[in-house]
Amino acid sequence: xxxxxxxxxxxxxxxxxxxxxxxxxxxxxxxxxxxxxxxxxxxxxxxxxxxxxxxxxxxxxxxxxxxxxxxxxxxxxxxxxxxxxxxxxxxxxxxxxxxxxxxxxxxxxxxxxxxxxxxxxxxxxxxxxxxxxxxxxxxxxxxxxxxxxxxxxxxxxxxxxxxxxxxxxxxxxxxxxxxxxxxxxxxxxxxxxxxxxxxxxxxxxxxxxxxxxxxxxxxxxxxxxxxxxxxxxxxxxxxxxxxxxxxxxxxxxxxxxxxxxxxxxxxxxxxxxxxxxxxxxxxxxxxxxxxxxxxxxxxxxxxxxxxxxxxxxxxxxxxxxxxxxxxxxxxxxxxxxxxxxxxxxxxxxxxxxxxxxxxxxxxxxxxxxxxxxxxxxxxxxxxxxxxxxxxxxxxxxxxxxxxxxxxxxxxxxxxxxxxxxxxxxxxxxxxxxxxxxxxxxxxxxxxxxxxxxxxxxxxxxxxxxxxxxxxxxxxxxxxxxxxxxxxxxxxxxxxxxxxxxxxxxxxxxxxxxxxxxxxxxxxxxxxxxxxxxxxxxxxxxxxxxxxxxxxxxxxxxxxxxxxxxxxxxxxxxxxxxxxxxxxxxxxxxxxxxxxxxxxxxxxxxxxxxxxxxxxxxxxxxxxxxxxxxxxxxxxxxxxxxxxxxxxxxxxxxxxxxxxxxxxxxxxxxxxxxxxxxxxxxxxxxxxxxxxxxxxxxxxxxxxxxxxxxxxxxxxxxxxxxxxxxxxxxxxxxxxxxxxxxxxxxxxxxxxxxxxxxxxxxxxxxxxxxxxxxxxxxxxxxxxxxxxxxxxxxxxxxxxxxxxxxxx
Numbered sequence: 164x165x166x167x168x169x170x171x172x173x174x175x176x177x178x179x180x181x182x183x184x185x186x187x188x189x190x191x192x193x194x195x196x197x198x199x200x201x202x203x204x205x206x207x208x209x210x211x212x213x214x215x216x217x218x219x220x221x222x223x224x225x226x227x228x229x230x231x232x233x234x235x236x237x238x239x240x241x242x243x244x245x246x247x248x249x250x251x252x253x254x255x256x257x258x259x260x261x262x263x264x265x266x267x268x269x270x271x272x273x274x275x276x277x278x279x280x281x282x283x284x285x286x287x288x289x290x291x292x293x294x295x296x297x298x299x300x301x302x303x304x305x306x307x308x309x310x311x312x313x314x315x316x317x318x319x320x321x322x323x324x325x326x327x328x329x330x331x332x333x334x335x336x337x338x339x340x341x342x343x344x345x346x347x348x349x350x351x352x353x354x355x356x357x358x359x360x361x362x363x364x365x366x367x368x369x370x371x372x373x374x375x376x377x378x379x380x381x382x383x384x385x386x387x388x389x390x391x392x393x394x395x396x397x398x399x400x401x402x403x404x405x406x407x408x409x410x411x412x413x414x415x416x417x418x419x420x421x422x423x424x425x426x427x428x429x430x431x432x433x434x435x436x437x438x439x440x441x442x443x444x445x446x447x448x449x450x451x452x453x454x455x456x457x458x459x460x461x462x463x464x465x466x467x468x469x470x471x472x473x474x475x476x477x478x479x480x481x482x483x484x485x486x487x488x489x490x491x492x493x494x495x496x497x498x499x500x501x502x503x504x505x506x507x508x509x510x511x512x513x514x515x516x517x518x519x520x521x522x523x524x525x526x527x528x529x530x531x532x533x534x535x536x537x538x539x540x541x542x543x544x545x546x547x548x549x550x551x552x553x554x555x556x557x558x559x560x561x562x563x564x565x566x567x568x569x570x571x572x573x574x575x576x577x578x579x580x581x582x583x584x585x586x587x588x589x590x591x592x593x594x595x596x597x598x599x600x601x602x603x604x605x606x607x608x609x610x611x612x613x614x615x616x617x618x619x620x621x622x623x624x625x626x627x628x629x630x631x632x633x634x635x636x637x638x639x640x641x642x643x644x645x646x647x648x649x650x651x652x653x654x655x656x657x658x659x660x661x662x663x664x665x666x667x668x669x670x671x672x673x674x675x676x677x678x679x680x681x682x683x684x685x686x687x688x689x690x691x692x693x694x695x696x697x698x699x700x701x702x703x704x705x706x707x708x709x710x711x712x713x714x715x716x717x718x719x720x721x722x723x724x725x726x727x728x729x730x731x732x733x734x735x736x737x738x739x740x741x742x743x744x745x746x747x748x749x750x751x752x753x754x755x756x757x758x759x760x761x762x763x764x765x766x767x768x769x770x771x772x773x774x775x776x777x778x779x780x781x782x783x784x785x786x787x788x789x790x791x792x793x794x795x796x797x798x799x800x801x802x803x804x805x806x807x808x809x810x811x812x813x814x815x816x817x818x819x820x821x822x823x824x825x826x827x828x829x830x831x832x833x834x835x836x837x838x839x840x841x842x843x844x845x846x847x848x849x850x851x852x853x854x855x856x857x858x859x860x861x862x863x864x865x866x867x868x869x870x871x872x873x874x875x876x877x878x879x880x881x882x883x884x885x886x887x888x889x890x891x892x893x894x895x896x897x898x899x900x901x902x903x904x905x906x907x908x909x910x911x912x913x914x915x916x917x918x919x920x921x922x923x924x925x926x927x928x929x930x931x932x933x934x935x936x937x938x939x940x941x942x943x944x945x946x947x948x949x950x951x952x953x954x955x956x957x958x959x960x961x962x963x964x965x966x967x968x969x970x
Contacts, residue, residue, distance in 0.1 A: 191272075191293040197286045199228060199250050208293065213265030235261035235269050242274075253278050253286055259296065270297035323425035327408070329418045331382045333358045340425065345397030367393035367401045378408075385410055385418060391432075394425065402429035455506035455563075455581030459522065461540075462575035463496035468541060479541040483534065493537050494530075497522045497577075509563075509583055511555045529553050529565065536567050540577075545569055550584065562588040615697070615710035619671045621646050628714070633686030656682035656690050663695075674699055674707055683714065691718035819856045819966045822898060823848040823891055829867045830889065836871065837887065840878050844870075847890035855898055856966040857943045865936045865947075869902040869959045872932065876906025876957065883955075897945075897962045905956040914949050936961075 185192045191208035195201050200220045209215060212233050221229045227243060234242055238260035249256040256276035261269040276291030323340035327333055333348050341347045344365055351361035359378075366374050370392035381388040388408035393401040408423030449456050467489075476482050483490050502518045512518050522533065529551035539547040548566045555561060564582040611628035615621055624632075632654055639649040647667075651660055659681035670677040677697040682690040697712030768789075830837075830844055837844050855862075870887065877885045888903040909917060918937045933947075940947040940961045947961040 188292075190295070193276075193291050193293065195276075195289040195291075197250075197288070199246060199289070202288070211264055212262065233263050235263070237261075249276070249278075253280075256289070256291065259300075262293075270295060271300040272296060322427075323404070325423045325425070327359075327421035327423065329382070329410075329421070331359050331378060331421070333362060334420075343394070343396055343427075365395045367395070369393075381408070382421075388421075388423065391428070402427055403432040404428065449501075450503045452503060453505060455509045455583070456503040457499055457506055457518075457579040457581070458501040459567075459577040459579055460498045460500045460575065461496065461569075461577050463498075464493060464537075464540075465575055467493060467496060471541075479538045483538070490534055490537075494523050494533065495521055497533075500576075506581060509555075509561070509581060510553075511557050511559070517556065529563075532565055536565070540567075540569070553581065561585045610716070611693070611714040613712045613714070615647065615712065617671075617699075617707045617709070619645070619647050619667060619710070621650070622709070631683070631685055636686075654684045656684065658682075670697065670699075670710075674701075677710075677712065680717070691716055692721040693717065816858055816860075817856055818859060819854045820859050821852075822855050822862075822900070822963070823852055825859055825863050826866055826889060826891070826900070829863050829870060833867060833870050833874070836874055840874050840885070842874050842877050842885050842887050844887045844889070847888060849890075849892045852891055852893055852898060853965040853967065855963045857963065858939075861939045862943070862963075865939050865961065866900070866902075868932050868936050872959070873902055873904035873906065873957075876904050879907055880905065893965075894962070896965050896967065898965060899960060899962050901958055901960045903952050903956065903958045905952070908951055908955050909949060909957050911951065917949060918947070 186205055186207070188205075191211070192203070192205040193201055193208065194203040204219065212219075214233065219229055219233070225231070228246065230243070231239055242258055242260045245258050246256060248254065255278075256274065259271060259273050262272050263269050273294045273296045274291060275294075276289045278286040279288040279290060281287050321339070323343060324335075324337040325333060325340060326335035333351060336344070336348055348358065351358040353361050363371050363375055374390060374392050377390050378388055380386070387410075388406070391403060391405050394404045395401050404425045405428045406423060406425045408421050410418040411420040411422060413419050449458075471479070471482065498521055499519050502512075502515050506512075507515060507518060510518065523530075532549050532551035535549065536547040546566070546568050548564065551563060551565045552560050553563050553565075561583055562585045564580075564584050566580040566582075567577050568580070569577045611631060612623075612625035613621060613628055614623035632650070636650060636653045639653050640646060641649045641652075644652075648664075651664060655663055663679055663681045666679045667677060669675065676699075677695065679695050681693055681695065683693045684690050693714045694717045695712060695714045697710050699707040700709040700711060702708050826846070826848075830846070834844075866889075870889070873887050877887065884905050886905045888901075890901045890903070892899050892901075918933050937947045940963070943963055945961055945963040947959070949957055949959050952958045
């Protein structure tokens, strides 16, 4: 553009200089007329587009300005509309769009144009520039991408990020913090309250004041902020947070922002609390456990192990055998760090400090155990246990159960446990002594001892039993047959085997006690009678765990009992013979006793006949006479019944009876003899005498024998009283019967001999009567003896246990 005063030559020169300046600029220049048609386009623009200026001014039906082939399709409508608007209004033209380069690549440009007006204000020309901003656009896009990525990163960080102004007002919360609190920064704007105060309301009441004080101090001093506190979640639950904040400063050191981070440590805090509780429990267990516990530092041992492994050592036991110098090094590498109270007491130490240090100070007696525990550690075993000996501080040695445990084979700590088993060891030694004594006692017992499993299989046979059976039977095993069945088949008498098995099986099934007599074959082939018994041993739940049995040799006893049975039969026969003999002696007197009531009955019968012959018959007298006949017959029958009982041979029979009544019957049976011999018989029976239990006939035989012996003795006395006193009395649980006579008596030296068999003082006696009487009384559990009577005569007494005493 030139002024009017310039000459044409000067104007052209100015125009050329201006054009040179425009075309040397790094941008693109253009001009257009008032209708928007280009009047000038800089050469570099045409070169970029690959078009001539005229090509840019060729409109068509769909291309109003002729730009469509160079402007990006996505930008064309917007750019054309803006250009049209500027042409109509004269507004400044300013837009960004993409132009296609000659090689077909689109690049971003900023297009700016200003109108030139004449003196009347009409637009005469448009002048503009087009600047390549593609690199800027790409940089801005990259920046936006980075900002978006950063924003996503901030929201994805598993922590709460926040920003404060220099005076502490929140200006930013990341999404995670917004979600946690249930509110954003804008939600903290409340009337009469700062944003910071609104946030402090979400902190636990017990932590809020501390938080405010700590943050205010940091805002004043500029120091870093760090604190743990509980923050309320949107659902009302408080969770522990670890919060830190740092100030951002400008070049002058002034704080322009505070950037903070809150990390949720609630799980960590509770885990720490649990860990602390666990540590406290461990400490309590460690110190108060009723066993010795020691914590050993093995950190110096670990390098020694690594050195050996690096050298290819796999078997530490062999290595120590070949290199014994290694063991002292390994022992010195183990040091006691901590001991509990029980260990201090067990080792007799004053305090824990006295126990700390190398283990060799007081583990010397059990050094071989320590060696084996080190070898086990090298093999990777985490637990080692062994009984050993250790030394107390005072030098004494105690037995302990030594146990080491560690979390890993190369862990640098070990927990060592000591259980004092000194008393147990003494008890075990005493038990072994008792077992040895018991074993000797078992072998010395004159019985055969055995033990069976719950199912009945032998688990132990005493030496005496094995010797009795012989090895072939004791160790007998037959296919398809248990050992017990094999022993029964080989050693038990065939007649007893089935019943023995049946009895044993019954006990195995029911758990009842076993008891059985059977014959067992000795190793020499002789069968001997055994009395076997067994009891089950049960556990706490009542289950049978063992059967303990004993077989007692009763062969001699069985044969003795057989002989005794034969002897008793002989005694019974002798007693019967004695009774028969006695009845024979009484025959004459008894015949008088029987004929008297018979004669009386005959007379009474005749009298009854006479009373019947009277007219009219005297029936009352007849009735009375017949009653007398019946009485006389009964009296004769009773005498005959007594004789029959005494004469009858029957097996002994026990019954309870009235002894006084039984004695009365024998006095009545001997009445004719006592009357004939002019002997006065008196009785002195105890009132309420208890009943006795025994064989009535045998005991009456004793009484009758004593009565007849007394009458025989009194017969020899010509002068003085001829008296016989029979008495009974209760003496505790026993009944005492005494027969006292006034005969010549018995020489005191002969008082015991009169009871001997075949000893008699009678010219016609057998000497068996008193011997049989004593045998009968002995068999009834009583005692028969003789002693002098005062002033003369003899007393024969015997005792019998009362029926209540026998029960």
